[in-house]
Amino acid sequence: MIRYQTVSKTFPTGGGVRDLTLEIPTGKITALVGPSGSGKSTALKLVNGLLAPSDGTLCIQGIPQKEWNPIELRRSVGYVPQNGALFPHMTVLENVTLPQEILLGASNPRISQAKNLPEKRFRRATHALKQVELDSTEFGNRYPHQLSGGQKQRVAVARTLVTDPKIILLDEPFSALDPLTRKRMQILLTKLHKELGFTSIVVTHDVAEAFAVADYAAVMDRGRLVESGDLQSLANNPQSAYLQELLAHTQQQSQHLQTELGEP
Amino acid sequence: MNFTELGTLTLAHLRLTLTAAMASCLLSVPLGVLASRNRKVSGLLLGVSGIIQTIPALAFLAAMVPLLSYLGAPAIGTVPAVLGLCAYAVFPILVATVTGIQQVPKELQEQTKAMGMTTRQSLLRVEIPLAAPLILAGVRTATVWTVGMATLATPIGAKSLGNYIFTGLQTRNHSLVLWGCVTAALLAIGLQSVVTVAERFLKAHKKAHFRWVVGTATALSLWIIAAPLVVSAFPKERQTSIGTKGFTEQLILGALIEHSIHQHQPKHQTIVLESLGSSVVFDGLTHNAIDLSVDYSGTLWNMLVVPERHKRAQGSKPPGQMALQGFLADFLLKQHNVHILAWLGFENSYAFAVQSDLADRLQLNTISDLAIHASQLELGNDYEFLKREVWKSLQNTYRLEFKATRTMDPALMYDAVSHGEVDVITAFTTDGRINTHNLRILTDDKHAIPAYDAALLANGQWVAEHPETAEHLRTLANSIDNHTMRRANLWVDIEKDTPSHVANRLLQQQ
Structure with a gap:
């Protein structure tokens, strides 16, 4: 469904992605793992056309990114950034209804007008909030500044669900949350994925998060793909020095934590 | 109120x-x-x-x-x-x-x-x-x-x-x-x-x-x-607009014209546009935005004729009082389609005014006398004076050089000279404050200042549309002499009567 073929994206100021060849398995969650500046966010933003490749071909649903109408492409791909990026002047319900509203008057609406009546939109938004385990009667009329960090991210996820996207991109979605909330969000994401079966890319610098949510992983460092594959085999048999170091460090951390808590 | x-x-x-x-x-x-x-x-x-x-x-x-x-x-x-x-x-x-x-x-x-x-x-x-x-x-x-x-x-x-x-x-x-x-x-x-x-x-x-x-x-x-x-x-009769400049006399005359029209035709729609800039009034008159106004022969000569003559390198010394009136009547009608309905009978000229005490001390009676002492005296002038032709003409004729010049609002000049803040001011001959502030007007002994006879002007189109009203306004000719105008200004400036009321008083006196 998403295939990078020798894709490069360079910036005048440096950074970016170099010569990336990678296939994202359809219907699975793939984690893009790497330190900051490794180019993982750049690789993500190429998919919904927030950035355009400098070189190479990136195909989404078999069509090169360059040939997509950018607006059509973005409307069919969900996007959740780190801080949720909720619109502060809109209530929760208004934020969640917005993606359907912007389809109104579109030349080639993916949702037909009949399906896009105000009450239908309202019902769909309420349902999306239920899917992310938020009660719309309690939260629907709140403004973003009245929500906790975890609630904001739930709303941001709900906002992508209302147009039933086949692809959802998440850019460090849970990095700013406290550990317990992060854990709950990771569980929510896997639950939603099991129900809905979308293809998803999750950008994260945290290997533990990759293990918690993803089936596949691609490890990136300094703009290049280091290795990729299904998570279990990557964990059992890491090829690159970078991943070996990363896994060892994560293991150390969890052992350290376990000793401190006095568990065996 | x-x-x-x-x-x-x-x-x-x-x-x-x-x-x-x-x-x-x-x-x-x-x-x-x-x-x-x-x-x-x-x-x-x-x-x-x-x-x-x-x-x-x-x-x-x-x-x-x-x-x-x-x-x-x-x-x-x-x-x-x-x-x-x-x-x-x-x-x-x-x-x-x-x-x-x-x-x-x-x-x-x-x-x-x-x-x-x-x-x-x-x-x-x-x-x-x-x-x-x-x-x-x-x-x-x-x-x-x-x-x-x-x-x-x-x-x-x-x-x-x-x-x-x-x-x-x-x-x-x-x-x-x-x-x-x-x-x-x-x-x-x-x-x-x-x-x-x-x-x-x-x-x-x-x-x-x-x-x-x-x-x-x-x-x-x-x-x-x-x-x-x-x-x-909704269609209705076009209003007759009367334009006035900013100073008291103009406000009185604006009201006088309006009242005079109403005496003759009570239902005539009029509007007075008050306190317009000097050049705005004449522009309005030629562009049919203003129908009636009062201007002065010397002002019109300096504003309309002198620049043209300078362009053609002709002399620009104004003709005598009567010749100037005749010339302007012809010139305005031909060049600007503006009629002079009436010469009102008074003259509002520029003049140098000094405090009587100072005049006595320096023995000042004429501008020639002034020229002798000018280098020790300070002039208070209105906004436009130093740019006017009349100042050039005065300088050329009398070789006037003042110690300093201070531009101020005309309303403040009279107080300034009577308090000794300036020594000489560019007064207007009809201003009531010349009497009350005890000032002396210096005679223009070499005739450098043109005549400033007040003229009631009307744009040609308006005259064609309102021949009867125009005819009525012509009766204002020679109805106000210098003394009357100076007193009328005094009523407003010193006695705080309204221009409109003063205009009524003037009309009743006729």
């Missing part, structure tokens, strides 16, 4: 302000949006509107008059006032819009793109709503400025609370000035609080309240702006 007049002027002021402010919003918000997208455009727009801000407001408004008359548009009254005010109000709203949109957080701008919004959707749904508090603050600033600036619309012929201020300054009626200022200030506070209420609702996310306030305010404004247009859409 005349409350009908207060109502009329306040409403006119409000109408000017609202029209200019609304037009400016409609212009600046889209321009601001455009500018926020493009650094070059924003640089250009902010530069131009910033430069407009640095031009003194009065000068900028006055510049609208020749500009519009060059373009063939109505050059006097509401149109130049609204255009000028509108251009002035662009800057604060433009800056607020550009800043407001540029300060939308980058991640939100990226999110609008990522959601697949079109540029338009992003603007309407996210960027403009998020910039709205700042834009509203800009609108608030612009509105307050415009209320203040609209007082300056009086000299270009738009009625406003400035009429109180300008008339008050000219007739030394300070309570009138205060009245105009206070009413304008109250108006500014009122309009500002409407915008502030809207801002509060917006910040508290009370969208329904916000829409209600903005909607009601807009509807009310449109009604205030449009109501007189609707009324004027």
Whole structure:
């Protein structure tokens, strides 16, 4: 469904992605793992056309990114950034209804007008909030500044669900949350994925998060793909020095934590 | 206090302000949006509107008059006032819009793109709503400025609370000035609080309240702006407009003409445009924006004939009094289609006036005497004197060099000379204060100053449309002599009678 073929994206100021060849398995969650500046966010933003490749071909649903109408492409791909990026002047319900509203008057609406009546939109938004385990009667009329960090991210996820996207991109979605909330969000994401079966890319610098949510992983460092594959085999048999170091460090951390808590 | 007049002027002021402010919003918000997208455009727009801000407001408004008359548009009254005010109000709203949109957080701008919004959707749904508090603050600033600036619309012929201020300054009626200022200030506070209420609702996310306030305010404004247009859409007889310059005598004569017309034809529609700039009056007369006015033979000679003669390198010494009258009557009709209906019978000439004590001490009786002592004396002059032909002529004839010259408002000159702050002033021979301030007029012994006979002027088209009224006004010929005019000015300037009342007294005496 998403295939990078020798894709490069360079910036005048440096950074970016170099010569990336990678296939994202359809219907699975793939984690893009790497330190900051490794180019993982750049690789993500190429998919919904927030950035355009400098070189190479990136195909989404078999069509090169360059040939997509950018607006059509973005409307069919969900996007959740780190801080949720909720619109502060809109209530929760208004934020969640917005993606359907912007389809109104579109030349080639993916949702037909009949399906896009105000009450239908309202019902769909309420349902999306239920899917992310938020009660719309309690939260629907709140403004973003009245929500906790975890609630904001739930709303941001709900906002992508209302147009039933086949692809959802998440850019460090849970990095700013406290550990317990992060854990709950990771569980929510896997639950939603099991129900809905979308293809998803999750950008994260945290290997533990990759293990918690993803089936596949691609490890990136300094703009290049280091290795990729299904998570279990990557964990059992890491090829690159970078991943070996990363896994060892994560293991150390969890052992350290376990000793401190006095568990065996 | 005349409350009908207060109502009329306040409403006119409000109408000017609202029209200019609304037009400016409609212009600046889209321009601001455009500018926020493009650094070059924003640089250009902010530069131009910033430069407009640095031009003194009065000068900028006055510049609208020749500009519009060059373009063939109505050059006097509401149109130049609204255009000028509108251009002035662009800057604060433009800056607020550009800043407001540029300060939308980058991640939100990226999110609008990522959601697949079109540029338009992003603007309407996210960027403009998020910039709205700042834009509203800009609108608030612009509105307050415009209320203040609209007082300056009086000299270009738009009625406003400035009429109180300008008339008050000219007739030394300070309570009138205060009245105009206070009413304008109250108006500014009122309009500002409407915008502030809207801002509060917006910040508290009370969208329904916000829409209600903005909607009601807009509807009310449109009604205030449009109501007189609707009324004027019904055909009615064209008003006869009488233009006057800013000083007392002109205000009296404006009222005198109006009353005289009403004596003859009580139902004749008239309007007096008070306190116009000197050149605005004659421009208006030639462009049919003004029908009647009073001007002076020497002024007309210097303004209309001298520049032409200089161009052709001809001598510009004015002919004698009677010859000048005959020449102007012919010249104005042929060149400008302006009739001289009547020579009113008095002369308002420039003259040098000095305090009697000083005149006695230095034995000053003529300008030749003055020339001997001029290098030790300070001159107080009105705004226009040093630029006038009459000053060049005086300098050439008498070799006059003063120690210093100080430009001041004509209303203040007389006090300045009687308190000894200046030694000589450029007085007007009909000014009542020459008597009350104990001043001596110096004789123009070498005839350097042309005759300044007062003439009642009418534009040709108006005369053709109102032959009977014109004929009636001709009876004003030689009805006011110098003594009468000086006394009439005195009644207003010193005894604080109103120009309108004084005009009635003059008419009754005839």
